[in-house]
Amino acid sequence: MRSPRALTLLACGTAALAPLPALAQSVPPDSTRTDEAGTLSTQAPPGVRPAKSQPRPAEAMPGGRPGPAGLPQNIRWTEDWSKKPEADAPLLEKIKHIPIAGDDVYLTLGGEARLYYTDWHRSSLGLRANDNNDPVQSRLRVLADLHVGENLRAYLELGDNREFGEQFATPPNRDKVDIYQAFIDVTVPLGKAGKITFRPGRFEMPLGNGKLAGVREGLNMRFTYQGLRATYILPGKLSVDVFAVKPVQIKPGTFDDGPNHAQDFHGIYISAPNRIAGFGTDLYWYELKRDRATLTAGVGKDDRNNWGGRLWKRGPHWDLDLEGTYQSGTFINKDIRAYGAMFEGGYTFDAPMKPRLGLRTNYFSGDKDLSDGKMGTFVPAAARLPLISEAAFFSFSNLMDIYPSVTIKPTPAITVMAGPDFLWRARKGDGVYIGPSGSSFAPYGSSRAIGTDLNLEASWQATDRLAFRLWETYFAASDSFQANGGRNGNYLGLMANYRF
Numbered sequence: 001m002r003s004p005r006a007l008t009l010l011a012c013g014t015a016a017l018a019p020l021p022a023l024a025q026s027v028p029p030d031s032t033r034t035d036e037a038g039t040l041s042t043q044a045p046p047g048v049r050p051a052k053s054q055p056r057p058a059e060a061m062p063g064g065r066p067g068p069a070g071l072p073q074n075i076r077w078t079e080d081w082s083k084k085p086e087a088d089a090p091l092l093e094k095i096k097h098i099p100i101a102g103d104d105v106y107l108t109l110g111g112e113a114r115l116y117y118t119d120w121h122r123s124s125l126g127l128r129a130n131d132n133n134d135p136v137q138s139r140l141r142v143l144a145d146l147h148v149g150e151n152l153r154a155y156l157e158l159g160d161n162r163e164f165g166e167q168f169a170t171p172p173n174r175d176k177v178d179i180y181q182a183f184i185d186v187t188v189p190l191g192k193a194g195k196i197t198f199r200p201g202r203f204e205m206p207l208g209n210g211k212l213a214g215v216r217e218g219l220n221m222r223f224t225y226q227g228l229r230a231t232y233i234l235p236g237k238l239s240v241d242v243f244a245v246k247p248v249q250i251k252p253g254t255f256d257d258g259p260n261h262a263q264d265f266h267g268i269y270i271s272a273p274n275r276i277a278g279f280g281t282d283l284y285w286y287e288l289k290r291d292r293a294t295l296t297a298g299v300g301k302d303d304r305n306n307w308g309g310r311l312w313k314r315g316p317h318w319d320l321d322l323e324g325t326y327q328s329g330t331f332i333n334k335d336i337r338a339y340g341a342m343f344e345g346g347y348t349f350d351a352p353m354k355p356r357l358g359l360r361t362n363y364f365s366g367d368k369d370l371s372d373g374k375m376g377t378f379v380p381a382a383a384r385l386p387l388i389s390e391a392a393f394f395s396f397s398n399l400m401d402i403y404p405s406v407t408i409k410p411t412p413a414i415t416v417m418a419g420p421d422f423l424w425r426a427r428k429g430d431g432v433y434i435g436p437s438g439s440s441f442a443p444y445g446s447s448r449a450i451g452t453d454l455n456l457e458a459s460w461q462a463t464d465r466l467a468f469r470l471w472e473t474y475f476a477a478s479d480s481f482q483a484n485g486g487r488n489g490n491y492l493g494l495m496a497n498y499r500f
Contacts, residue, residue: 060206061241062231063187063197070096071464072110072499075204075215076143077155077181081108092500104149112141112499116220119492125393125475126487127434127441135166137173139220141180153185155203161220172219174252181224194234202226202248207241207269208282208310209321211342214384218392223382224248226259241269243286247382262291265381267306282310282323288381293331295377295397296431296440297370300332304379320345331375338378340364340396342387346407356407358419362387366398366430370443377430385436389421389453391473391491397433397440398426405455413461421453432481447480451488469495 058067058078066080067073081096084103095109119134143157159180163173183201190196205225207213215222227245232238244266246259267286275281286306293302308325320343327338346358367376377397385392388401405419425432425448431440432450456472471493477486 059233059239060204061233061239062185062199062229063195063233064231064239065235074217075206076110076112076141076157076499077145077203079108079110079145081145082106082147100146104147106147108143108145108147110143110145110500112139112497114139114495114497116493116495120391120489121491122487122489123393123491124434124439125477125489126485127439130167133167133170135170135173136164137220138162138164143181151187151189155181155183155185155201157181159221163220170219171252172216172221172250175221175250175257176252176254178255178257180221194232194238196230196232199229199231200227203229205229205243205245207284207286208271209312209323211323211384211387212306212308212325212340212380212396213286213382216382216384218386218390221250225265237272239271241271243267243269264289276311278313280310280312282308282312284308286381287329293379294438295331295367295375295379296433296443297334297367297375297377298332302329302331302379304329304331304336304381306381317348317350318345319348327378334373334375336375338365338376340378340380346405353408353410358405358407358417360387360403360405360421361401362396363400363426364396364398366425366427368427368429370429376427379438383436388423389455389473389491390457390471390493391453391475391489392435393453393473393475393489393491394423394450395433395435395438397438398430399433399450400424400426403453403455415457415459417455417457419455421455423450423453424448425450432486441481441485444480444484446483447478449478450481451475451477451486465499467495467497469493469497 056065058073058075059065060075060078064078067078069080069083073079084097084099085093098107098109100106116137118137121132123133124131138161140160141157146154157180158177159175160177161173161175163170179202181203183199183203185197185199187195187197202224204215204222205213206215225245226248227243229241229243229245232240246261247263247265248257249260251257265286265288267284269282269284271280271282273280288304290302292299305328306325308323310321310323312321313319323342325340327336329336341363344360346356348354348356364378365376380396383396385395388394401421401423403419403421405417407415407417409415428445428448429443431443433440454474454476458470460468462468471491473491475489477488
């Protein structure tokens with residue numbers, strides 16, 4: 001049975017979703033979209049073009065197009081505060097554009113305060129004993145963004161991350177005051193040929209739609225990287241993103257984070273919007289080297305190349321996103337031959353509450369024979385685990401799923417989505433991989449069925465700056481999974497997020 005505290009928070013969260021029409025007017029109708037955390041914003045997922053009636057989304061890359069002017073964004077450095085506020089504007093608007101020298105040299109100040117209550121019942125679905133956990137995450141951010149004309153920028157973001165009431169610690173939730181992001185952008189204009197922006201420093205780096213290389217919004221500390229990123233942009237036609245970075249290693253103390261020298265991440269990502277029958281087209285290659293990786297087949301060095309492509313389109317009714325990726329390389333001297341395929345699409349009706357029927361399906365390969373000297377288990381670079389559900393019960397290895405869903409918008413500021421997600425192992429010869437760490441149940445020869453996630457998500461964008469989220473996932477384990485140690489599980493999440 002759920003704890004009294006959880007029931008109280010659930011009741012409060014449900015009440016918070018009651019519509020407030022006056023507040024809802026601050027969110028432009030038909031322009032909202034869920035980001036990786038699910039928070040409603042006018043920023044579409046990176047690379048997804050909105051309908052013509054909607055504001056153009058931000059491009060989460062150096063020198064990319066900023067989001068709609070005057071609105072906080074999920075990726076904070078994509079915001080546009082270039083317009084000088086009125087003389088009688090509130091203080092929180094004045095600090096978004098502090099003139100220093102003329103109109104094109106200005107400083108933006110901002111931040112974020114987030115509380116996130118999470119309640120897992122069997123967070124590892126029986127893989128480990130005593131795995132219930134119900135912590136409260138607290139995330140605080142302050143940022144300063146200096147613009148010196150159009151071609152020079154310096155960005156600094158400090159963060160403080162805590163976890164309270166936990167039964168066991170989640171390391172990415174714990175990081176006292178530290179440098180979260182710090183980088184310089186230097187842009188070289190090329191006239192009609194576009195521009196190149198160089199970004200040395202520490203930064204977030206979602207790639208494409210953020211499914212395989214995302215930002216990890218569900219925990220206090222997102223994925224950040226340290227190194228160099230350079231982007232060539234020919235506006236509206238082409239972007240070429242090249243990077244050579246190391247993931248930032250999170251340590252719980254103050255100002256003690258640094259690059260993880262046991263990992264190396266580099267590659268190239270090319271995107272061309274509207275190139276094939278109105279579809280956007282992405283091509284990419286990147287390599288992630290890890291000195292130590294853990295899979296069912298063993299523990300050792302993992303050197304993994306990812307070769308992939310993507311087609312995407314979003315109109316006023318239809319939206320779809322199709323991506324395929326192939327992995328090569330070596331794992332403990334075994335040749336890697338793994339692959340993944342992801343599809344997400346839907347249709348939005350012109351009807352009250354704008355119902356959308358959606359379908360998401362994914363396939364991530366597993367290893368059919370752990371003793372044949374080959375490695376078929378797919379491992380993503382920086383997975384967006386809420387692709388399966390916010391509960392993050394499963395990682396993207398040896399997994400396939402089908403998730404039909406229904407989404408409605410009772411008001412322009414409220415979005416509710418629900419549906420069942422049916423899950424299977426891709427290969428019987430491989431295990432079931434649990435959570436961000438990828439710990440796994442041993443392979444078993446019975447049915448590949450893992451179980452079903454029953455998902456409910458609700459979002460309320462109360463104002464431009466304040467958002468609330470609720471998640472509920474009940475996992476019903478299959479008979480074969482239970483026969484091999486798996487268990488049913490449940491997840492409840494309640495989030496309040498204020499960005500200024």
